Structure formats: C-alpha cells, structure tokens
Amino acid sequence: MIVFTAMNEATTRDPDLTRSRILQAGFELFVDKGFAAVSMRELAQRSGVTKSLIHHHFGTKEGLWDAVKEAAFSRYYEGQKDELEGADAPDSNLLRNGVIRYFRFLQENPQVVRLFTWMHLENDSTCSEMDAELVALGARRVREAQEAGLLRADVNPTHVVTIFIHACSQWFEVRPQHKNWEGIGSDDEYLEDFMKIFMDGLAPGAAGPETDSN
Amino acid sequence: MIVFTAMNEATTRDPDLTRSRILQAGFELFVDKGFAAVSMRELAQRSGVTKSLIHHHFGTKEGLWDAVKEAAFSRYYEGQKDELEGADAPDSNLLRNGVIRYFRFLQENPQVVRLFTWMHLENDSTCSEMDAELVALGARRVREAQEAGLLRADVNPTHVVTIFIHACSQWFEVRPQHKNWEGIGSDDEYLEDFMKIFMDGLAPGAAGPETDSN
DNA sequence: TCATTGATTGACCGACCGGTCAATTCGAGT
DNA sequence: ACTCGAATTGACCGGTCGGTCAATCAATGA
Structure with missing residues (x-):
C-alpha cells in the first residue's frame, strides 16, 4: 500500500530528493568556485x-x-557516445556535423566546460579515461573518412579530433572574457569561421601549390 | 663604502631577494594548486x-x-608584444612563424598556461585586458596579410588569431592527460598537423569546389 | 502495534585559516 | 657612536574549516 509516496512535498522525508538537491548545489558551487573554495556550510545552505x-x-x-x-x-559521456555511434556511413558532412553538434553541446552546457577545466587543473584521472574513449571513437570515424578519400590522409586522425575539441572547448572556457576583444564575433560567427578554415584545410588535396613544402 | 653588498649570502638581510623568493614560491604553489588551496603557512615554508x-x-x-x-x-606580455611588433612586412610565412613562436613559448612555459587557466576560471580581469591588446595586435597583422592577398579574406581576422591561440593553449592545458589518448603524437607532431590544416584552410581560394556552400 | 532502520538535526571537536601586533634585529645615514 | 626605519620574528587572535556523535524523527515491515 501507500504506493503514492510522491504526493508529499517537503513535509515528509525523501532521501532521493535530498541527495539530488545536494548534488545540484554541489554542481553549481563547484563549477562556480572550484573544489577548494567551497565550504561544507555553503553547500548545506544552498541545498537547504x-x-x-x-x-x-x-x-x-x-x-x-x-x-x-x-x-x-x-x-556528457552518454550524449557524446550516442552521437558518435549514431551515424555509420562515412560521408563528407559527418565531421562537419560532428563538430557542430559538439559545439552546440558546449554552448548549451557551459557549466560542464568549467567543471572539466577544474578537473584538468587538478589532474583528475576520471576525465582523461572517458575523454580517451571518446577521442578514439571520433578518430576512428575520421580515419574511415580519410580511407574513403573524403579527408586529406596526411594528418593524424587523433590530432584532427583534438584540434576541433580544443578550438570549441577553449572558446567557451574563455568566453566570459573575450567579449571585450576587438572585432570578435558571436558564438555562431566564430563557429562559421572555424568551420571554413578547418574543413577547407582538411579537404583532400588541400596541400596546395603555394605551400613551400619540405 | 661597502659597495660589495653582494658578497653576503643568507647571513644578512636582503629584502629584494626575500621578495623574489616569496614570489617564486607563490608562483609555484598557485600554479600547482590554485589560489584557494594554498595556505599562507605553506607559502612561508616553501619560501623559507x-x-x-x-x-x-x-x-x-x-x-x-x-x-x-x-x-x-x-x-608573457612583453615577450609576445616584441614578437608581434618585430616583423613589419606582411609575407606568407608571418602567420606561420607567429603560430610556431607562440606554440614554443607555451611549450617552454607550461606553468604560465596553468596560471592563466586559474585566472580565467575566476574571471580575472587582468587577463582579459592584456589578452585583448595582444589579440588586437595579431588580428591587425592577419588583416594586413588578407589585404595583401596572402590569406583568404572571408574570415574574421580576430577569429583567426583566436583559433590558433585556442588550439595551442588548450593543447598544453590538457597535455598531462592526453598521453593516454590512443594514437596521439608528440608536441611537434601535433603542431605540424595543426599547421597543415590551419595554413591550408587559410590559403586564398581555399573555399574549394567540394564545399556544398550555402 | 511496536521494534527497526535510516534520514535528519544541532551541538561540539580539534585543527587550521588569514591576519595582527609588539618586540627584536639589522643596515644605512649622520 | 647613535639613531631611525625597515626587515624579521614568534606569539597570539577570532573565526572558519571538515568532520563526528549522540539524540531525535519518520517511515516501514513484522
């Protein structure tokens, strides 16, 4: 009986809700100030x-x-993994769409970017393990596209993924600051310019005649 | 008299040396653990x-x-400014060399990258002001190169500078972690691949025929 | 209905925090 | 030789830290 345990709000005890409230408060405060700068008392107050x-x-x-x-x-991991495993046929827009989706995800979850940055600074290993798997997944798709002749083959696939991850995440990491940068554009304008350079630079035969080569 | 004040070591007082020792200890500890996680007692012990x-x-x-x-x-600022103001004639290798020099600087000063990251996370304004000037300086040179027909003109010069700064600094920010990334290369191999993509993507007429355009 | 279990509370702990202060010790000018 | 100001010290402060603990309180199963 008493199946409708959901009817009570704040009056009775609800350990699950409590847990999630604490988690939420922790997320907000840690993202904002970093682990060391947050106190247990602050966390308690925020989560009620x-x-x-x-x-x-x-x-x-x-x-x-x-x-x-x-x-x-x-x-984060589940979302990204789904997207990476979603498409299966390598086509010329796969990388382009992947970058855009990644950019959009960060755009909608700026807190996650901050959290990961804190983790990086304290050399958190959790971060690197899961990151490694995602990068490997992305690199595999780039290699497939290279083998299909859709992308230039003279660059390391892992580096390709790394570059676009860096260009996207660092953009959101420093975004609060570069609003004063002279001539800087919006999120979308930055993404558009990045895509132009990145995709054209990755096109097969991009190693044009004007390169002084080696 | 007593001109040779340099002969004494640790025996007598030397406020300048003391100051610099404290500064050095502060630099090391803050870079390592961030402002909030360092205590005055720790700083005192480290600087002696x-x-x-x-x-x-x-x-x-x-x-x-x-x-x-x-x-x-x-x-950092003086070094970068000198380099940016050094060359005056826009030539095709100016941007290439600028990127390489920036990459090398970060490579030799990984602590600076960490310091700036801590500053970004706490929204330090000092960072953004000086950054803004450097970016503006770099963007001006890119625009000159664009006007000279050495770089494609359909991208925002500020974005060009931003992209390469991001790709370089984020590389060193997460470097401690991506040693386990499958297939990742050394600093120089990453730089080489980035330069291939970036420079070819920036070449005039890079907007090739295979782009489905808009 | 009643014992049991886990959720929840507030009082409390020792340690450490950043900062102050009066007292010393030196170095440099006179 | 004396003085004056700066460098340097250690003792000390109130406050906050993360964590503990015994005591309540509410739901739950027997």
Missing part, C-alpha cells in the same frame, strides 16, 4: 539541508565532489 | 621565511596572488 546530512549521504567533501563529477561526466 | 614576513611585503594573500600574476603576465 544540514551539513551533517551531506556527510550522511556522501561521506566527505571529496565524496560529494566525486559524485558531482561522476554525474556530470556520465551525462 | 616567516608568514608574517609575507604579510609585511605583500599585505594579504590576495596581494601576493596579484603580484604573482602581475609578474608572470608582464613577462
């Missing part, structure tokens, strides 16, 4: 629970930090 | 002086942080 309750659910401050990273990363 | 002495020379922890950033950034 007691400090002890956070310890009850997550053990230590590091425990909560790990849970926050885990949750954010698994969301 | 008393905690009170740090307060005497720099006022507060923030004061030292500012001094560290100031010192690092002015070194």
